[in-house]
Amino acid sequence: MNAPTGRLAGYQAWEGGTDPFEDYAGPYFFKKMEDGSIKCAFEALPHHCNGGGFLHGGSLMTFADYALFALAGDVLDGPGVTVSFNSEFISAVGSGNLIEATGEVVRNTRSMVFVRGQVFCGDDTLLNFSGVIKRIRK
Amino acid sequence: MNAPTGRLAGYQAWEGGTDPFEDYAGPYFFKKMEDGSIKCAFEALPHHCNGGGFLHGGSLMTFADYALFALAGDVLDGPGVTVSFNSEFISAVGSGNLIEATGEVVRNTRSMVFVRGQVFCGDDTLLNFSGVIKRIRK
Amino acid sequence: MNAPTGRLAGYQAWEGGTDPFEDYAGPYFFKKMEDGSIKCAFEALPHHCNGGGFLHGGSLMTFADYALFALAGDVLDGPGVTVSFNSEFISAVGSGNLIEATGEVVRNTRSMVFVRGQVFCGDDTLLNFSGVIKRIRK
């Protein structure tokens, strides 16, 4: 995948391989900020929306599941699977917007990584989420 | 959308309108069983999978979010939005499988519908989920 | 603790040790039904309630956390800790009622046990819950 441009300039795709559903439902991107935090982003398009013209809950949750792993990336350092995922839907926006996600690793243990974050659009929080990733052996 | 065939024969699409992301990420179908319960289904395809070849968590959660509304359909009887969605990832399967979901309305109040369900493949439960739908005025 | 009587006749306490907070916030009891399923119970007393006279959310969640382990008991077969706990509050009742919980092990893996269940009072569901227990080494 080529480096993204426009509002997504500065963001990057996963190195070392593609994830078919993330490419299909996104594509999603991330970047490391100067303070070391991770920001994720994608462009909301009409096919990401529900019948009411707002971003579908599944679209937001798929992006958040991507963000879980982007946020956990540095400490995960290997393959993992989502064990649990919780979310609250805070507000709704339509296509044409840049959708972003930030968050933090709450704790990194030998077997699991706990992450929480939020998906937002400008100043509006869209989704509040938390998840547990379980390390799996390579 | 034409009536589905093959393993999806007997299932149907939403009446009265399409949902762009559900058509794109699915398509998803549902049917009312003889006992009045609702079953949802979709065919797992390669583009629904993650880099490891298993159904992506976002694919399962998008299907579950569809199922929330299919399960709530009879009692919801109008538009609604997901307020909260919780899930545990139980096991993983790859493409080529028929993925189904069942569940139940736990309670139907004046303002909200509480739903829980499971996504499965044959005898294997893939996702355990629950959600709260808030009624919105038409 | 003596065997419970009255509405709790037939229920039993944990064997092999006490759990201070469960004794204090309950006490809670369980029994194995003829079909092999587990039912948990406690008597709702005035000090279990909130300022409005309804069972406090924390009381219901503490009972549900107890129920997670009672439901997982046979397959857990050793110590474990709750990793995640999700719940929806379905309806409310006051003191003087017998509160029960049932549920099921959704999956038992080498490292974790997935459980879901419901707390109810008579025909009314009070709490819908799910949780993940992680096995810990003895």
Place this chain on the structure above:
Amino acid sequence: MNAPTGRLAGYQAWEGGTDPFEDYAGPYFFKKMEDGSIKCAFEALPHHCNGGGFLHGGSLMTFADYALFALAGDVLDGPGVTVSFNSEFISAVGSGNLIEATGEVVRNTRSMVFVRGQVFCGDDTLLNFSGVIKRIRK
């Protein structure tokens, strides 16, 4: 209830009435910080623990349910009930510790308040939680 002293000096109890289970399972306290944020606290005692000597999950969740309302207090401005509560158990501590909670209102709508927060002990996060409170008419 008298004003708390010792490590809890500066904290206060709810004005205008008591909550039997919070007094019984706590007691819990809160204070408004100089930056306007809310901090909650209680003293972990032996009867708050499980059989392993660590704070019981139900104790942490009951405190977090109290914190939901303390955090939402200013914007809630009236009675409310918890609709959903999600949590991840991050780490464990025993009795003798001061347990605190902080968090934030994610969004305040006409009908609901969305809150997220964390329970911690010193530098250790014990519980990550989020919840939805529904306003009810007085």
